[in-house]
Structures are given as structure tokens and as C-alpha cells.
Amino acid sequence: MVSGVIKVDHLLTKMAEDLTTLIKVRQLDNPMVIGIHTGGVWLAEHLHQQLGIESPLGTLDISFYRDDFSRAGLNPKVQPSALPSATEDRHIILVDDVIMSGRTIRAAMNELFDYGRPASITLVTLLDLNRRELPIQADVTGDTLQLADDEQVKLTGPVPLALEIRKKDNP
Amino acid sequence: MFEQQDPNLIQLNSAGQLKHFLTTEGLSREMLTEILDTADSFVDMSAQQVKKVPLLRGKTVVNLFFEASTRTASTFELAAKRLSADVLNLNIKTSSTSKGETLKDTLMTMEAMHSDMFIVRHSDSGAAHYIASNVTPHVAVINAGDGRHAHPTQAMLDMLTIRQHKGGFEHLTVAIVGDILHSRVARSQIHALRTLGAREIRVIGPTTLLPRHIEALGVTVYTDMCQGLKDVDVVMMLRLQKERMQSALLPSESEFYSLYGLTEEKLKLTHPDSIVMHPGPINRGVEIETSVADGPKSMILKQVTNGIAVRMAVMSMAMGGQMTDHQAERESE
Numbered sequence: 001m002v003s004g005v006i007k008v009d010h011l012l013t014k015m016a017e018d019l020t021t022l023i024k025v026r027q028l029d030n031p032m033v034i035g036i037h038t039g040g041v042w043l044a045e046h047l048h049q050q051l052g053i054e055s056p057l058g059t060l061d062i063s064f065y066r067d068d069f070s071r072a073g074l075n076p077k078v079q080p081s082a083l084p085s086a087t088e089d090r091h092i093i094l095v096d097d098v099i100m101s102g103r104t105i106r107a108a109m110n111e112l113f114d115y116g117r118p119a120s121i122t123l124v125t126l127l128d129l130n131r132r133e134l135p136i137q138a139d140v141t142g143d144t145l146q147l148a149d150d151e152q153v154k155l156t157g158p159v160p161l162a163l164e165i166r167k168k169d170n171p
Numbered sequence: 172m173f174e175q176q177d178p179n180l181i182q183l184n185s186a187g188q189l190k191h192f193l194t195t196e197g198l199s200r201e202m203l204t205e206i207l208d209t210a211d212s213f214v215d216m217s218a219q220q221v222k223k224v225p226l227l228r229g230k231t232v233v234n235l236f237f238e239a240s241t242r243t244a245s246t247f248e249l250a251a252k253r254l255s256a257d258v259l260n261l262n263i264k265t266s267s268t269s270k271g272e273t274l275k276d277t278l279m280t281m282e283a284m285h286s287d288m289f290i291v292r293h294s295d296s297g298a299a300h301y302i303a304s305n306v307t308p309h310v311a312v313i314n315a316g317d318g319r320h321a322h323p324t325q326a327m328l329d330m331l332t333i334r335q336h337k338g339g340f341e342h343l344t345v346a347i348v349g350d351i352l353h354s355r356v357a358r359s360q361i362h363a364l365r366t367l368g369a370r371e372i373r374v375i376g377p378t379t380l381l382p383r384h385i386e387a388l389g390v391t392v393y394t395d396m397c398q399g400l401k402d403v404d405v406v407m408m409l410r411l412q413k414e415r416m417q418s419a420l421l422p423s424e425s426e427f428y429s430l431y432g433l434t435e436e437k438l439k440l441t442h443p444d445s446i447v448m449h450p451g452p453i454n455r456g457v458e459i460e461t462s463v464a465d466g467p468k469s470m471i472l473k474q475v476t477n478g479i480a481v482r483m484a485v486m487s488m489a490m491g492g493q494m495t496d497h498q499a500e501r502e503s504e
Contacts, residue, residue: 065224069226069487070490072492073492074209074226074487074488074491074492076208077208078215079215080219110225114223115220
């Protein structure tokens with residue numbers, strides 16, 4: 001059940017500005033944008049376009065790298081990860097829709113390192129749910145949100161992008 | 172021969188997930204489709220530069236081969252290694268006497284090495300089932316071929332190949348040709364094709380190489396290959412199992428070839444878009460003409476590639492999501 005919808009346009013504008021500044025300050029030369037399936041890819045496409053980044057967009061599906069595989073099993077519809085060029089010594093901008101425990105980002109970084117040693121990774125997330133279980137923080141965040149225990153949030157898209165807050169079916 | 176029970180009592184865990192993979196018989200269409208979907212993910216992964224994922228890191232997989240095999244053993248090994256498991260290959264030739272006891276001793280030895288999964292190939296029907304009934308609960312067993320009974324991963328890699336090229340099963344007429352009698356591959360294929368909803372399944376072979384009552388599996392029997400091949404979408408050839416032929420079931424190989432070998436001429440009788448499959452190893456000039464085996468309709472090498480993906484899929488399904496009730500309780504505390 002959907003209990004609320006957050007418009008994201010103004011958040012995206014703010015994130016693009018923050019990210020542009022960060023790229024300048026950190027001197028991230030020729031950065032490579034990589035989105036995490038599925039919401040992160042939509043967001044990455046948007047930022048990639050808005051920032052006019054030349055290097056083609058990469059996508060990651062971290063299903064094979066999840067740390068709850070022995071408990072939860074495998075999602076049968078894993079999308080292929082597609083990194084269009086070598087990540088070795090590149091400045092990576094890693095994009096996901098929501099950061100919560102930090103475990104997805106941990107898995108994504110493990111997968112990235114299987115492809116090579118990047119020069120740096122900058123993390124961009126639309127929403128921070130502030131429930132970290134690992135010492136991982138985003139460099140650019142659209143907004144921070146405190147959810148009730150029986151609520152979850154989902155990015156819908158790809159066009160238009162919106163955040164839906166839903167009541168869990170079985171809390 | 173080992174005693175047979177309902178395979179799904181042991182193949183599935185209490186949550187209905189795959190625990191062992193012993194036979195395609197009795198598994199639901201949803202389960203077979205889940206295996207194919209998961210395998211598709213690994214097909215994509217195997218095309219990447221880094222062909223390794225950490226799903227089975229720290230697990231030990233034992234290839235327990237009581238019967239000779241090259242491609243099945245090596246693709247299982249490669250599949251396990253691409254999932255980051257440690258692999259032990261054991262080729263055990265057994266005498267035909269006192270197998271039950273020997274098998275149990277072998278198992279206990281392997282379990283003492285803290286193995287997590289057994290891949291079993293055995294010349295006796297039911298061997299994998301017997302092993303699955305006797306292992307400790309955390310060990311998964313995958314059947315890599317038992318006697319004349321089943322070869323489920325071969326059948327599923329065939330289904331994956333068909334689905335990739337035909338999109339589905341409902342509209343298909345499939346012919347299985349050759350030595351049906353000795354073929355565990357044919358049995359597993361028939362069960363899988365029926366469950367996945369193939370429109371028509373034909374078996375083609377000489378009366379001496381057709382099991383009695385094969386019609387009970389829901390297939391149409393043809394002893395004339397030219398009639399049987401008419402308009403079929405998929406031709407699945409079988410290997411002539413010379414090593415399993417105890418009596419004179421065939422007059423000669425050349426006569427078999429002239430009646431049941433797949434030649435360019437006979438292939439013309441099939442649907443124009445038909446595909447040709449063979450589980451390998453192929454006997455050129457015995458079951459299949461060289462130009463057909465190497466021709467544009469041939470899926471033989473594609474099947475080998477798909478074999479790795481299907482084996483990765485069933486291995487990860489049998490090891491993933493298997494938290495026992497005991498573990499679940501401990502974690503929720």
C-alpha cells in the first residue's frame with residue numbers, strides 16, 4: 001500500500017550541483033558513472049545526462065555478491081553487469097537510489113574490485129535511510145528520511161522518477 | 172539397483188526450494204523455469220571478462236564420479252570454480268559387487284572432509300538418490316547421471332538451449348532419436364519437456380532400443396525416422412551407448428546409421444527453422460552426419476556452453492537460501 005510519494009526533481013537538481021562541485025574539488029578527471037540495478041541505473045542515467053559526462057554509463061547487478069545469499073538464496077533474474085570500459089585507475093561515481101544498511105554498497109565495491117583497481121569511488125545516493133550497519137557513507141545525498149518500522153521506500157521510474165513510501169505487507 | 176521413492180520428498184526442502192537435484196521428474200514448471208532463469212543470468216556472466224563470482228566461496232564441492240565422463244565432469248568442475256568453490260575430483264571405479272557398502276564408506280570419508288556438495292555420476296540407477304538419502308543434512312547432492320534413470324542437468328541445458336532459440340515450449344514438436352532404451356538423458360528430457368508444456372514429444376528408434384510402455388510417459392513412438400521427423404522443430408539426437416549394450420540389439424552400426432542416423436537428407440523433412448541437438452560425445456557417421464553436426468542448425472557446442480550455466484544455476488540454488496530452522500532461530504535472537 002502506497003502511503004506517500006516524494007517528488008524527486010528538486011533533489012536531482014541539488015544532487016547534480018553537489019556532484020559537479022565535488023568533481024571539481026576532488027579533481028576527478030574523466031569520471032565513470034556506474035549505476036546499481038535497478039533504481040541506481042535510472043538515477044545514474046539521469047545524472048550522466050545532466051552532467052554531460054562523456055564516458056559511457058556502466059551498470060552493476062550485485063546479486064552474485066550479496067552477503068545474505070546463504071540465507072535468502074539467489075534472485076533468478078539477475079541483470080548482467082556491464083562496465084563499458086576498464087575501471088583500472090578510473091574515478092568511479094557509484095550511484096544507487098537508497099542507502100540503508102550499506103551492505104549493497106559493500107557488495108558493489110567488491111564486484112568493482114573484481115574488474116580492477118579504481119583510482120577512487122565516490123558514492124551518490126538519492127535517499128539516506130540512516131540505518132547503517134557498515135561504516136559506509138554517501139558523498140552526495142539528495143535527502144535523509146526516517147522511516148517507521150513498517151514502512152519501506154521504493155524508487156519508481158524510469159520516467160518520471162518518484163519515491164514511493166509503502167506500508168510493508170507483513171511487518 | 173537402488174530403491175526408488177518419490178524424488179521430491181528429498182529433492183525439495185520444507186520451504187519448497189531445491190535442496191538436491193536428482194531428477195527432472197515431478198518438479199513443477201515454476202521450479203524448472205526458475206532453474207532456466209537463473210541459468211540465463213550465468214550465461215550473461217560467463218560472457219564477461221571476469222568469469223567468477225563469490226557465491227560458493229569457502230564451500231567444498233566433490234565430483235564423485237563412479238563412471239567415466241569428460242564433459243560432464245569438466246563442466247561441473249568449471250561451474251563450481253566460477254562460483255568460487257573448492258573442487259575435489261574423484262574418479263572411483265567400482266566393482267559390481269557390494270556397492271551399497273562401498274558407497275556408504277566413500278560417503279562417510281568425504282563427509283569427514285567437511286564437503287558441502289556431492290556431484291554424483293554412477294552406473295546404477297538410483298545411486299544419487301541413495302546418496303542424497305544418506306548424507307548429513309547440510310550436504311547437497313546433484314545427480315550427474317545415474318544408470319538408465321536420469322541426467323537432469325543435461326536435460327535442463329537442453330531446455331535452456333531450446334528456450335534461447337525457440338522462445339518457449341508450448342508451440343514445439345520435439346523428436347528424440349536413437350537409443351532411448353539405455354538413455355537417462357531421454358528420460359530426463361521427456362519429463363522436462365512435458366512439464367514445460369511442449370506440444371508434442373516424439374521418440375524415434377528401432378523397437379529393440381525403445382523401452383516397453385514408453386508411451387505411458389506421454390510420447391508418440393515412431394520406428395520410421397522419416398515419418399517421425401516430419402515438421403519437427405527440435406531434433407534431439409542420442410548417443411549410441413555401445414558400452415551399455417549387453418545383447419545383440421543392433422545388426423550393425425552401418426545399418427543403424429542408414430535407418431536412424433541424422434543426415435542432410437533426413438534433416439530436410441523437419442521444419443525449416445529446426446535445430447539439432449546432441450548431448451555428446453558424438454559418434455560421427457553412426458548417429459549423425461558430419462555436415463549436420465557442424466552445420467548451421469547444430470547447437471552441439473552451444474549446449475556445452477549452456478551446460479556450465481545450468482550447472483552453476485543448480486549448484487547455487489541448492490546451496491543458497493538453505494538456512495535451517497535452527498540457524499534461523501539463532502539469528503533472530
